[in-house]
Amino acid sequence: MRLQRIGVAIAAVAVVASACGGVGDDGSGSTGATWPTGIAHPTGADEIVLRVAYEGGFVPYEYTLSSMPSWSLFGDGTLIVQGPQIEIYPGPALPNLVAIPISEEGVQAILGAARDAGLMDGDATYSNDCIADAATTVFTTNADGETSVVSAYALEVGEPPGTCGGKDDGDARAALAEFQAMLGDLQSWLPADSVGAEEPYDPSEMRVYVQPYRGEAELPQGAIEWPLDVPLDGFGEPAANAPTDTRCGLVSGSEFETLFAAAHNANQLTPWTSGGTEYGLIFRPLLPDEHTC
Numbered sequence: 001m002r003l004q005r006i007g008v009a010i011a012a013v014a015v016v017a018s019a020c021g022g023v024g025d026d027g028s029g030s031t032g033a034t035w036p037t038g039i040a041h042p043t044g045a046d047e048i049v050l051r052v053a054y055e056g057g058f059v060p061y062e063y064t065l066s067s068m069p070s071w072s073l074f075g076d077g078t079l080i081v082q083g084p085q086i087e088i089y090p091g092p093a094l095p096n097l098v099a100i101p102i103s104e105e106g107v108q109a110i111l112g113a114a115r116d117a118g119l120m121d122g123d124a125t126y127s128n129d130c131i132a133d134a135a136t137t138v139f140t141t142n143a144d145g146e147t148s149v150v151s152a153y154a155l156e157v158g159e160p161p162g163t164c165g166g167k168d169d170g171d172a173r174a175a176l177a178e179f180q181a182m183l184g185d186l187q188s189w190l191p192a193d194s195v196g197a198e199e200p201y202d203p204s205e206m207r208v209y210v211q212p213y214r215g216e217a218e219l220p221q222g223a224i225e226w227p228l229d230v231p232l233d234g235f236g237e238p239a240a241n242a243p244t245d246t247r248c249g250l251v252s253g254s255e256f257e258t259l260f261a262a263a264h265n266a267n268q269l270t271p272w273t274s275g276g277t278e279y280g281l282i283f284r285p286l287l288p289d290e291h292t293c
Contacts, residue, residue: 048073052071053068068285073102073107074288094263126173128173135153155180206260207293208251209283210249212280213272221271224266226273232277
């Protein structure tokens with residue numbers, strides 16, 4: 001598996017979020033705000049309420065296979081985000097995912113802010129003709145009985161409203177960027193005590209992408225023996241949106257526990273041996289609403 005050293009910087013726009021998403025000047029809460037109530041949403045632990053993900057951009061396809069949504073709020077109030085990543089190369093084989101409990105009052109405040117940012121007005125797409133090869137930020141909101149998908153290309157780059165399109169698009173993009181920044185700093189504006197302590201997220205299923213081992217000659221790595229009974233030459237099916245020599249298979253149950261433990265000892269360039277052959281593996285833990293390759 002060849003993961004090129006391309007730094008993919010996906011950062012929230014730094015904006016001041018002092019008066020957005022239902023934050024007012026009176027009432028109660030950590031910012032003296034009043035909060036919406038009664039915004040209907042799914043309540044299941046495996047049902048998405050709000051998700052932020054990045055799609056596309058000029059990145060290696062291996063990055064696309066391993067990429068995960070950056071922010072996922074589920075119906076039971078569990079928020080799953082990507083925690084800090086160790087800055088070494090090659091990086092760990094598994095991502096650092098954390099789960100944070102959000103109270104119902106907090107969920108309502110987040111949905112109120114999403115509504116104010118235009119995320120509950122139906123599907124929308126916002127372009128940016130001034131930027132090339134950037135990622136698209138995709139917001140998926142499931143509330144009030146409707147699912148809305150709002151996409152904004154190169155949102156993390158930012159530009160003055162109206163620079164690369166009509167003023168309406170610029171204003172909408174600015175609102176999305178402000179909301180995105182708020183999601184990265186929940187403690188500063190959600191009701192007091194609505195954000196719990198973060199814990200490691202423990203998945204129960206995982207996609208495993210199998211490729212011929214490519215590695216990097218100048219960075220030799222110790223090999224790990226494939227621990228499952230099915231040999232890697234017969235594991236998985238041809239992966240969608242990937243080279244023809246890439247296959248994807250799901251692991252769950254006891255097989256997941258065995259492989260997940262082994263993957264903690266691997267990095268992104270570790271060769272995995274099976275039947276005397278070395279393979280490159282890409283691991284993609286699944287979130288509660290995900291169950292397929």
